Every structure is written in structure tokens, then in C-alpha cells.
Amino acid sequence: QQSGLNSFLWTIKRDPPSYFFGTIHVPYTRVWDFIPENSKKAFQQSHIVYFELDLTDPYTISALTRCQLLPQGENLQDVLPRDIYRRLKRHLEYVKLMMPSWMTPDQRGKGLYADYLFNAIAGNWERKRPVWVMLMVNSLTEVDIKSRGIPVLDLYLAQEAERLRKQTGAVEKVEEQCHPLNGLNFSQV
Numbered sequence: 001q002q003s004g005l006n007s008f009l010w011t012i013k014r015d016p017p018s019y020f021f022g023t024i025h026v027p028y029t030r031v032w033d034f035i036p037e038n039s040k041k042a043f044q045q046s047h048i049v050y051f052e053l054d055l056t057d058p059y060t061i062s063a064l065t066r067c068q069l070l071p072q073g074e075n076l077q078d079v080l081p082r083d084i085y086r087r088l089k090r091h092l093e094y095v096k097l098m099m100p101s102w103m104t105p106d107q108r109g110k111g112l113y114a115d116y117l118f119n120a121i122a123g124n125w126e127r128k129r130p131v132w133v134m135l136m137v138n139s140l141t142e143v144d145i146k147s148r149g150i151p152v153l154d155l156y157l158a159q160e161a162e163r164l165r166k167q168t169g170a171v172e173k174v175e176e177q178c179h180p181l182n183g184l185n186f187s188q189v
């Protein structure tokens with residue numbers, strides 16, 4: 001029963017009430033049926049919605065992309081041990097080879113091509129910092145590839161908020177997420 005589920009929704013008692021809802025960065029279709037009605041109702045009744053980051057803003061997306069890059073003139077091959085770099089390169093070649101078989105007919109019907117999808121996810125990987133390459137590799141699985149094209153929960157809610165003409169905003173800046181990850185040393189990554 002949905003009514004018995006943990007809603008990840010907190011109410012801030014004021015007039016009108018405010019709500020705090022914890023999301024997860026996965027395709028919304030994986031979790032939508034498990035989000036209780038009280039959370040969906042709070043979203044529907046809201047007039048203003050704030051997200052962790054504004055994933056609908058082109059500046060946010062470009063800033064996230066820039067923050068993942070190594071300093072100018074550096075490549076991943078320069079910072080990774082040779083054996084790890086070779087294993088990574090082989091793994092990415094394997095993923096690129098397998099990706100066409102991982103894609104769904106629905107994805108192909110929407111005009112998604114395996115090469116395009118691979119480049120969208122892994123393009124410029126040799127210029128990325130190790131922590132971002134690790135996150136990228138973790139998302140290059142058959143299950144994750146099959147769900148590409150489905151927005152993550154945060155983005156889905158932001159798109160819904162825009163569609164419903166709600167006022168939106170973000171509580172964090174890209175730098176607040178980027179700098180801590182980029183500050184991890186190699187052994188931590």
C-alpha cells in the first residue's frame with residue numbers, strides 16, 4: 001500500500017506549509033510508482049519548487065561539463081597508472097561494441113543511435129578527472145543504457161514544474177557539487 005511507504009517528504013510547518021522532498025538520481029520510471037500520494041499531492045499543490053540544481057538551465061549543464069575536465073593540457077593518461085588506463089580504455093571499447101545490443105527498440109524508434117549515445121555519455125573521457133570517469137563508467141551498464149532518454153527524477157520533476165508553470169529555482173550552485181568531488185585525491189577515487 002502506498003500509504004504505508006516512507007515518503008521522503010518532510011513538512012515545514014508554516015502558512016502556507018513548505019515541504020522538503022528527498023530525491024534520487026535515477027530514471028524516474030524506476031521509482032515513480034513507489035512515491036506515495038502525499039508527496040505527489042504536495043508537488044501538485046505547490047506554486048514554487050526548488051531543486052538541488054537547475055537541470056533545465058543550459059548554463060548549469062555546461063558548467064557541470066566544464067568542471068569535470070582536467071586542467072588545460074592534462075589528459076587522463078597522464079594521471080592514471082598505465083595498467084588502469086589500459087583497462088579503462090579496453091572496457092570503454094567493449095561498452096561501445098555492446099551498446100547497440102543494449103539499446104531498446106523504443107530508443108531506436110526515437111532516433112537514438114548507439115554511437116551518438118556513447119559519445120553523449122563518454123565523449124571526451126580522456127580529458128575528464130578520474131572521479132568523473134568513475135561515475136561515468138558506473139553508468140555504462142546495460143540497465144542504465146536501456147533507461148537513457150528517460151529523465152532522472154529531479155529532471156522529471158523540474159520539467160513537470162515548468163509544464164505546470166510553477167516558479168522554480170535551485171538551492172545549490174554547480175561549484176558546490178563540483179569542488180568537493182574534484183578535491184578527492186586519487187586514492188579516495
